[in-house]
Amino acid sequence: MKSYLILVILLIIKASTIFAADYSYSGSTGPAFWGNINETCIKGENQSPIDIPYDEFIKFNKPDNVEFYNVNNVEIENKGHSIQISKNLNAKLKIGDNEYNLLQFHFHTPSEHRINGNYHDVEAHFVFVDKEGKLSVIGVFYDVSDQQSKFFDPIVSNIPNKNEKKSIEFIELSSVLEDINLMNTTYNYFGSLTTPPCTEGVIWWVAHPVQPIGKDQYLKLRDTMGFNSRYVQVRKGFVNNNL
Amino acid sequence: MKSYLILVILLIIKASTIFAADYSYSGSTGPAFWGNINETCIKGENQSPIDIPYDEFIKFNKPDNVEFYNVNNVEIENKGHSIQISKNLNAKLKIGDNEYNLLQFHFHTPSEHRINGNYHDVEAHFVFVDKEGKLSVIGVFYDVSDQQSKFFDPIVSNIPNKNEKKSIEFIELSSVLEDINLMNTTYNYFGSLTTPPCTEGVIWWVAHPVQPIGKDQYLKLRDTMGFNSRYVQVRKGFVNNNL
Structure with missing residues (x-):
């Protein structure tokens, strides 16, 4: 006893x-x-996010294939630190012979990545995983605008209470890929998850054209999540040694 | 030789x-x-900015006297990391027997202070100094809005090139004090400068009512300065031990 x-x-x-x-x-x-x-968060040498020097940013790269489809009956969860959408998603990336499927996407306010020291109001992270569990993330920037975002509309209208979930009937996910120019202009680098456990080996694609989000959509998202942006990490091997 | x-x-x-x-x-x-x-930045025990727990924030305090007057022919400087206004300013604080005069004010995007984890789009810092060089700073939050700010109008219209200066004919500085409810609702604490040399002993007043800034005013200010917000510092003695 x-x-x-x-x-x-x-x-x-x-x-x-x-x-x-x-x-x-x-x-x-x-x-x-x-x-x-998790030790990786402090000892890792390829941590994300980063401040991308503009000179590096303009050296674009893209996946071998990328597809985004509109989705129905997905799940939205208010995780406190973040708003996350998962289940019934339908998007894929092909990098070499590996196919990655969209597992979830979530948001950061303000943006986590910076370009030459500049940030944006929101950054969406589309998290893909392959059969072996390897991760690849597409980052998309949004700036406050007079123009409402059709993509964000069902999301900000359905934010659950903290630690709760809801269902969203329809999200125009295909528009995201069109908005970011079919990923013809993304900055590609090897990094990590931007939250613990800070796992490395993540193939990052930070999309270049910044997208509009309506003022009220932005403020609702920001004030639900609060500040959830990791500060940029020091990286080796960049042309600009100050970054 | x-x-x-x-x-x-x-x-x-x-x-x-x-x-x-x-x-x-x-x-x-x-x-x-x-x-x-400067060692103080890492070893200081009263560093700013901080994430102010809401419970603490509502315990308001105010200076013994505060006056803001409209100003003419002030200087605006683009310091790269920040936009700073100085010279010919006319505002004063009285704390006990000590009188503090406004030395300069400048801006941070996003805000440096947070309230219960939430941040705002811009934070203005009005830096006052007394005869002995002691510092007191008023922090004012701004959120993107449909409403243009008369206070910001001459500032964003006169941003000089990097490392250059200009003159601004008129700034409606008195409106700032009215906007923040004559400092009847500010959070008062002892902290530091939020940039090196991170000098401590600074008497902080973080104003409660968040003010509007027009979308284009905000974006111009943000994209000129880039991300210039120090991450919040760990403080002892708060009710909420997680902060």
Whole structure:
């Protein structure tokens, strides 16, 4: 009985450790301390996001194939730090012989990547995975505009309460690919997840043409998520050594 | 002659060291490395900005007296990282027996302070100094809006080229004080400068009512300065231990 009690106490301590390890964007669980959650966040050498020097940004690259289809009955989740859409998605990337399927997409305010020190109001991350679990992410920038976004409309109209989920009937996902010029102008680099566990080996595609988002759409998204942008990481091998 | 040459070489090395010590918002001179420029930035225990827990934010405080007057023929400087207005300013704070005069004001995009994890599009810093060189700063938040800002109008219309200055005929500075409810609702704390040398002992007043800035005014300011927001600092003594 005594050993059973000790086991229960140990489990409670373990559970509280896991709970404490939840990450945030300020204070003692903020980005500067993510190394306490996963070492890769502090020791990794190819961490994301980055400040992309313009000279590098204009050297475009693209996947071997990319397809985005409109989707029905997807799930939207308010994860506190982020708004994430998943399930019933239909988009794919081909990089060499590997096919990657769209697992989920979510948003960051302000943008995580910067271009020559400049940022944008929102960055969408479309997270793809292949059969072996390798990841590839397309980043798309949005700036506040007089023009409403058809893509964001069903998303900001259906934001659930914190830690809750909802269903969205229809998202015009195909428009995203058209908007970013069919990925003819994306900056391609090897990086990481921008949140713990900060896993490396992620093939990044940061799309160049910045898209419009309506003022009220932007403010609703921003004020739901708050500041959820990791600061840019120091990288080796860039032409501009200051970045 | 030889010793003269050595002196010249040493001076060049010294000059390049000073140049290298210039701070930025990404890479090896970014906020994580400001401790290399001034130890206070990394070792200080009362660093700014902070993420203010809402519970703390609602405990308002105000200076003993505060006056803002409209100003003529002020100087605007594009410092690269920031747009700064100085000279011929006319505003004062009284804290106890000490009178502080407005030295300069400048802007950050996105906001440096956060309230319960939420940020705003722009934060203006009105930097006051007393006779002994002690500093007090009023922070004012701005959010993108359909409404243009009369205060920002002459500023965004007169942004000089990088590292250049211009004169601005008139700024409606008195409106700022009215907009922020005569400082009846500001969060008061002891912090630091948010840029190197990160000097502590700064009396902060973060104003509560968020002000409007026009979309185009905001985008012009943001894209001129780029991302110039230090990440929030870990502070002791807050009710919310996660902040």
